[in-house]
Amino acid sequence: MKKIIIALSIAFSFVIPSIAFADQAACEAKAVSKDGKPLYGAAKDASIKKCMGGAPADNGCEAKAVSKDGKPLYGAAKAASIKKCEGGK
Numbered sequence: 014m015k016k017i018i019i020a021l022s023i024a025f026s027f028v029i030p031s032i033a034f035a036d037q038a039a040c041e042a043k044a045v046s047k048d049g050k051p052l053y054g055a056a057k058d059a060s061i062k063k064c065m066g067g068a069p070a071d072n073g074c075e076a077k078a079v080s081k082d083g084k085p086l087y088g089a090a091k092a093a094s095i096k097k098c099e100g101g102k
Contacts, residue, residue: 040064074098 044052044060052060078086078094086094 036065037061 040061041057043064044057046052046056051057074095075091077098078091080086080090085091
């Protein structure tokens, strides 16, 4: 029984990283700009992170963090707006 458990744990240790690598490879293939050119550097990293689900979950408050003229807020203003939207948590 121990041998079976050890064999399965070894097999899973090779399978799980290869699945994650396959997901990352698919996300890298999708990391292209609007005109179809591949992204590089921080833009590529951000695109891959968003594709793999590493981006923070959008609960609606972040989408509502806009100024009076409709432009997105940044920095402290954005943080204050999100905090107010979430109820001051």
